[in-house]
Amino acid sequence: EPEVTQTPSHQVTQMGQEVILRCVPISNHLYFYWYRQILGQKVEFLVSFYNNEISEKSEIFDDQFSVERPDGSNFTLKIRSTKLEDSAMYFCASSEPGQKNTEAFFGQGTRLTVV
Amino acid sequence: QKEVEQDPGPLSVPEGAIVSLNCTYSNSAFQYFMWYRQYSRKGPELLMYTYSSGNKEDGRFTAQVDKSSKYISLFIRDSQPSDSATYLCAMSGDSGGYQKVTFGIGTKLQVIP
Numbered sequence: 444e445p446e447v448t449q450t451p452s453h454q455v456t457q458m459g460q461e462v463i464l465r466c467v468p469i470s471n472h473l474y475f476y477w478y479r480q481i482l483g484q485k486v487e488f489l490v491s492f493y494n495n496e497i498s499e500k501s502e503i504f505d506d507q508f509s510v511e512r513p514d515g516s517n518f519t520l521k522i523r524s525t526k527l528e529d530s531a532m533y534f535c536a537s538s539e540p541g542q543k544n545t546e547a548f549f550g551q552g553t554r555l556t557v558v
Numbered sequence: 559q560k561e562v563e564q565d566p567g568p569l570s571v572p573e574g575a576i577v578s579l580n581c582t583y584s585n586s587a588f589q590y591f592m593w594y595r596q597y598s599r600k601g602p603e604l605l606m607y608t609y610s611s612g613n614k615e616d617g618r619f620t621a622q623v624d625k626s627s628k629y630i631s632l633f634i635r636d637s638q639p640s641d642s643a644t645y646l647c648a649m650s651g652d653s654g655g656y657q658k659v660t661f662g663i664g665t666k667l668q669v670i671p
Binding site for chain 1: 592594599600601602603604607646648658659660661662663664
Protein backbone atom coordinates (compact mmCIF):
# COMPACT_ATOMS: atom_id res chain seq x y z
CA GLU A 444 0.00 0.00 0.00
CA PRO A 445 1.43 3.43 -0.91
CA GLU A 446 2.49 5.54 2.01
CA VAL A 447 4.02 8.88 2.89
CA THR A 448 7.55 8.45 4.21
CA GLN A 449 9.43 10.92 6.37
CA THR A 450 13.08 11.18 7.36
CA PRO A 451 14.62 11.34 9.83
CA SER A 452 12.32 9.82 12.44
CA HIS A 453 14.02 11.84 15.16
CA GLN A 454 16.17 14.97 14.86
CA VAL A 455 17.95 16.73 17.68
CA THR A 456 19.29 20.20 16.95
CA GLN A 457 20.83 23.10 18.80
CA MET A 458 18.76 26.25 19.20
CA GLY A 459 19.50 28.65 16.37
CA GLN A 460 20.51 25.95 13.92
CA GLU A 461 18.82 25.30 10.61
CA VAL A 462 16.98 22.02 10.16
CA ILE A 463 15.46 20.37 7.09
CA LEU A 464 12.75 17.75 7.42
CA ARG A 465 12.18 15.50 4.44
CA CYS A 466 9.13 13.78 3.06
CA VAL A 467 8.35 11.57 0.11
CA PRO A 468 4.62 11.91 -0.65
CA ILE A 469 2.52 9.23 -2.34
CA SER A 470 3.58 9.20 -5.98
CA ASN A 471 0.37 10.28 -7.76
CA HIS A 472 -0.53 12.92 -5.17
CA LEU A 473 -0.21 16.57 -6.09
CA TYR A 474 -1.17 18.35 -2.85
CA PHE A 475 1.33 18.36 -0.03
CA TYR A 476 1.06 19.52 3.55
CA TRP A 477 3.00 19.99 6.74
CA TYR A 478 1.39 19.73 10.15
CA ARG A 479 2.91 19.78 13.59
CA GLN A 480 1.90 18.37 16.96
CA ILE A 481 3.46 19.73 20.12
CA LEU A 482 3.49 17.05 22.82
CA GLY A 483 0.07 16.79 24.44
CA GLN A 484 -1.54 19.25 22.03
CA LYS A 485 -3.60 18.90 18.89
CA VAL A 486 -2.30 18.44 15.37
CA GLU A 487 -1.98 21.88 13.75
CA PHE A 488 -1.91 22.86 10.09
CA LEU A 489 1.24 24.65 8.93
CA VAL A 490 1.13 24.88 5.15
CA SER A 491 -0.30 23.40 1.97
CA PHE A 492 1.60 23.27 -1.33
CA TYR A 493 0.42 22.71 -4.87
CA ASN A 494 1.91 23.31 -8.29
CA ASN A 495 5.20 24.49 -6.79
CA GLU A 496 3.71 27.18 -4.65
CA ILE A 497 2.13 27.64 -1.25
CA SER A 498 -1.69 27.39 -1.37
CA GLU A 499 -2.31 28.38 2.22
CA LYS A 500 -0.31 28.83 5.39
CA SER A 501 -1.19 29.30 9.03
CA GLU A 502 0.01 32.02 11.37
CA ILE A 503 2.51 29.51 12.76
CA PHE A 504 4.26 29.36 9.38
CA ASP A 505 6.29 32.57 9.70
CA ASP A 506 9.45 33.72 7.91
CA GLN A 507 11.52 31.11 9.74
CA PHE A 508 9.72 28.35 7.81
CA SER A 509 9.96 27.48 4.15
CA VAL A 510 8.90 24.56 1.97
CA GLU A 511 10.32 23.23 -1.22
CA ARG A 512 9.81 20.46 -3.73
CA PRO A 513 13.41 20.17 -4.96
CA ASP A 514 12.72 17.27 -7.32
CA GLY A 515 9.86 15.06 -8.49
CA SER A 516 9.63 13.05 -5.30
CA ASN A 517 10.75 14.98 -2.23
CA PHE A 518 8.96 17.66 -0.24
CA THR A 519 10.92 19.48 2.45
CA LEU A 520 10.26 21.76 5.40
CA LYS A 521 13.10 24.05 6.45
CA ILE A 522 13.28 25.88 9.74
CA ARG A 523 16.00 28.51 9.46
CA SER A 524 16.82 29.29 13.07
CA THR A 525 15.22 26.82 15.42
CA LYS A 526 13.72 27.85 18.74
CA LEU A 527 12.96 25.71 21.77
CA GLU A 528 9.24 26.04 21.03
CA ASP A 529 9.73 24.42 17.62
CA SER A 530 10.15 21.10 19.40
CA ALA A 531 7.27 18.95 18.15
CA MET A 532 6.28 16.08 15.88
CA TYR A 533 6.15 17.27 12.29
CA PHE A 534 3.86 15.38 9.95
CA CYS A 535 3.93 15.50 6.20
CA ALA A 536 0.74 14.61 4.32
CA SER A 537 -0.36 14.36 0.71
CA SER A 538 -3.61 14.06 -1.19
CA GLU A 539 -4.75 13.34 -4.73
CA PRO A 540 -5.70 16.03 -7.21
CA GLY A 541 -9.40 16.59 -7.79
CA GLN A 542 -12.15 19.12 -7.98
CA LYS A 543 -13.35 18.28 -4.51
CA ASN A 544 -11.29 17.77 -1.40
CA THR A 545 -9.89 14.33 -1.02
CA GLU A 546 -8.56 12.74 2.09
CA ALA A 547 -5.01 13.47 3.19
CA PHE A 548 -2.66 10.64 4.09
CA PHE A 549 -0.09 11.28 6.79
CA GLY A 550 3.45 10.10 7.27
CA GLN A 551 4.79 8.69 10.52
CA GLY A 552 6.30 12.00 11.53
CA THR A 553 9.67 13.46 12.44
CA ARG A 554 10.21 14.20 16.10
CA LEU A 555 12.19 17.44 16.31
CA THR A 556 13.88 18.22 19.59
CA VAL A 557 15.52 21.63 19.95
CA VAL A 558 18.01 21.88 22.82
CA GLN B 559 -15.31 28.98 21.45
CA LYS B 560 -12.79 26.56 19.97
CA GLU B 561 -13.28 25.70 16.32
CA VAL B 562 -13.35 21.96 17.11
CA GLU B 563 -14.05 20.58 20.57
CA GLN B 564 -13.34 17.02 21.60
CA ASP B 565 -13.20 15.43 25.03
CA PRO B 566 -9.63 14.18 25.54
CA GLY B 567 -10.75 11.33 27.83
CA PRO B 568 -9.29 8.91 28.67
CA LEU B 569 -12.15 6.57 27.91
CA SER B 570 -11.88 3.00 29.20
CA VAL B 571 -14.27 0.30 28.03
CA PRO B 572 -14.36 -3.50 28.30
CA GLU B 573 -13.65 -5.58 25.22
CA GLY B 574 -16.79 -6.05 23.13
CA ALA B 575 -18.40 -2.78 24.19
CA ILE B 576 -19.80 -0.21 21.80
CA VAL B 577 -17.70 2.94 21.87
CA SER B 578 -19.11 6.37 21.10
CA LEU B 579 -16.72 9.22 20.30
CA ASN B 580 -17.94 12.74 19.57
CA CYS B 581 -16.90 16.19 18.46
CA THR B 582 -18.63 19.52 18.15
CA TYR B 583 -17.55 22.36 15.93
CA SER B 584 -18.38 25.99 15.38
CA ASN B 585 -17.33 26.72 11.78
CA SER B 586 -20.32 26.38 9.43
CA ALA B 587 -17.94 26.23 6.45
CA PHE B 588 -16.78 22.73 7.36
CA GLN B 589 -18.09 20.22 4.84
CA TYR B 590 -15.65 17.31 5.08
CA PHE B 591 -15.48 15.29 8.24
CA MET B 592 -12.87 12.71 9.11
CA TRP B 593 -11.83 10.43 11.89
CA TYR B 594 -8.19 9.54 12.32
CA ARG B 595 -6.65 6.99 14.64
CA GLN B 596 -3.26 7.78 16.15
CA TYR B 597 -1.11 5.36 18.06
CA SER B 598 1.43 6.76 20.48
CA ARG B 599 4.15 8.77 18.70
CA LYS B 600 2.87 7.76 15.25
CA GLY B 601 1.19 9.65 12.44
CA PRO B 602 -2.61 9.97 12.17
CA GLU B 603 -4.18 7.14 10.17
CA LEU B 604 -7.39 7.91 8.28
CA LEU B 605 -10.34 5.75 9.40
CA MET B 606 -13.45 7.38 7.96
CA TYR B 607 -14.15 10.25 5.58
CA THR B 608 -17.61 11.78 5.13
CA TYR B 609 -18.90 14.62 3.04
CA SER B 610 -21.71 16.71 4.51
CA SER B 611 -24.41 15.17 6.73
CA GLY B 612 -25.34 11.53 7.05
CA ASN B 613 -23.99 8.17 8.11
CA LYS B 614 -21.18 6.06 6.75
CA GLU B 615 -20.35 2.53 7.80
CA ASP B 616 -17.11 0.60 7.34
CA GLY B 617 -16.91 -2.73 9.11
CA ARG B 618 -17.14 -2.14 12.86
CA PHE B 619 -16.96 1.64 12.43
CA THR B 620 -19.84 4.03 11.80
CA ALA B 621 -19.43 7.77 11.32
CA GLN B 622 -22.34 10.16 11.73
CA VAL B 623 -22.48 13.83 10.83
CA ASP B 624 -25.26 16.20 11.92
CA LYS B 625 -24.47 19.56 10.36
CA SER B 626 -27.58 21.19 11.81
CA SER B 627 -26.22 20.52 15.31
CA LYS B 628 -22.56 20.82 14.30
CA TYR B 629 -21.96 17.43 15.87
CA ILE B 630 -20.09 14.40 14.59
CA SER B 631 -19.75 10.92 16.05
CA LEU B 632 -17.77 7.75 15.56
CA PHE B 633 -19.14 4.46 16.82
CA ILE B 634 -16.99 1.37 17.23
CA ARG B 635 -18.87 -1.92 17.60
CA ASP B 636 -17.41 -4.99 19.25
CA SER B 637 -14.39 -3.02 20.44
CA GLN B 638 -11.07 -4.84 20.58
CA PRO B 639 -7.89 -4.20 22.60
CA SER B 640 -6.22 -3.33 19.28
CA ASP B 641 -8.62 -0.38 19.01
CA SER B 642 -6.81 1.24 21.94
CA ALA B 643 -5.45 4.49 20.52
CA THR B 644 -6.22 8.19 20.33
CA TYR B 645 -9.08 9.05 17.98
CA LEU B 646 -8.90 12.44 16.30
CA CYS B 647 -11.86 14.08 14.69
CA ALA B 648 -10.92 16.37 11.84
CA MET B 649 -12.73 18.59 9.40
CA SER B 650 -12.20 20.95 6.51
CA GLY B 651 -14.05 23.34 4.28
CA ASP B 652 -14.15 23.48 0.51
CA SER B 653 -10.72 24.83 -0.38
CA GLY B 654 -11.06 23.98 -4.02
CA GLY B 655 -9.07 20.78 -4.03
CA TYR B 656 -6.48 20.92 -1.31
CA GLN B 657 -7.35 20.19 2.26
CA LYS B 658 -6.51 22.29 5.29
CA VAL B 659 -7.61 20.04 8.10
CA THR B 660 -8.59 21.30 11.54
CA PHE B 661 -8.19 18.64 14.21
CA GLY B 662 -9.71 18.06 17.60
CA ILE B 663 -7.41 17.34 20.53
CA GLY B 664 -8.18 13.61 20.28
CA THR B 665 -9.88 11.17 22.64
CA LYS B 666 -7.67 8.52 24.18
CA LEU B 667 -9.44 5.16 24.14
CA GLN B 668 -8.42 2.08 26.10
CA VAL B 669 -10.20 -1.21 25.46
CA ILE B 670 -9.62 -3.57 28.37
CA PRO B 671 -9.45 -7.32 27.62
